[in-house]
Amino acid sequence: MTDENSSPFWVAKSLEELSEDEWESLCDGCGKCCLAKLEDEDSGDIYWTSVGCRLFDAETCRCADYKNRLSRVPDCVDLTPQKVRTLPWLPSSCAYRLVAEGKPLPFWHHLVCGDRERIHDRGESMRGRVKISETELGEPEDYFPYVLDDEP
Numbered sequence: 001m002t003d004e005n006s007s008p009f010w011v012a013k014s015l016e017e018l019s020e021d022e023w024e025s026l027c028d029g030c031g032k033c034c035l036a037k038l039e040d041e042d043s044g045d046i047y048w049t050s051v052g053c054r055l056f057d058a059e060t061c062r063c064a065d066y067k068n069r070l071s072r073v074p075d076c077v078d079l080t081p082q083k084v085r086t087l088p089w090l091p092s093s094c095a096y097r098l099v100a101e102g103k104p105l106p107f108w109h110h111l112v113c114g115d116r117e118r119i120h121d122r123g124e125s126m127r128g129r130v131k132i133s134e135t136e137l138g139e140p141e142d143y144f145p146y147v148l149d150d151e152p
Contacts, residue, residue, distance in 0.1 A: 010099050015081035026099065028109050028119050032091040032152055033063035034078070036134055036143055039089075044046035046089045049146040051137065052130040053069055061106065061120065061127045091126060126152060 006012065009022050018026070036051035048076055055073055057064045069076045077083065084096040091097070093103055108124055110116045120127045 008111065010095070010105065015084060019070050023109075024057055024110065026095045028095050028125075030091065030093065030119060030124060031056060031058075031130070032080075033094070033108070035126065035130070035152070036146075037089050038140070038143060038147065040096040047121065048148045048151055050129060050148060050152075051143055052099050052126070052133050052148045054133055054135045056130065056133070058127065058130040061125045071120065129135065 009018065010026060013022070013063065015023075027149045029108060031052075032048075034053045034056040036053070038047040038049065039045070040047070052058055053073060053076070055069055056059075056062075063069050065072060068137075070078055077087070079087075079096060081100070084090065084100050086095075093106060095109060095111075100107055103133045105112050106124075107113060108118045108122045110118065119125045
């Protein structure tokens, strides 16, 4: 990853300069981007829910079919550097967002601490917090009981 005299790749490179492996490793596995979000059409406000995407594995906090997610889930967003800089709903703790903003990764991020479980141990992920899958809901108003008070 780094040696004593160099910065970690997420500090030394822009998002556009990351290799595919570096890009993928930047994801902390929080699962927050896999939650259904509601947007107020008038104000543009984003409301987070505890509703997981149909492919979200609540136990691992990962996509159950990451390779095919874009074809299986029509509204799944394929993150790119440009989208990271413009999507209003990316969580404030998102590593892609933090790197784009020139901010440090949190101490619990696996690239910093070396432990992929730390995010879950600290309660920074959605593990155990998703209440229902979108497959169990129908109409948009069915999501309202699952709206969270704040960004998770």
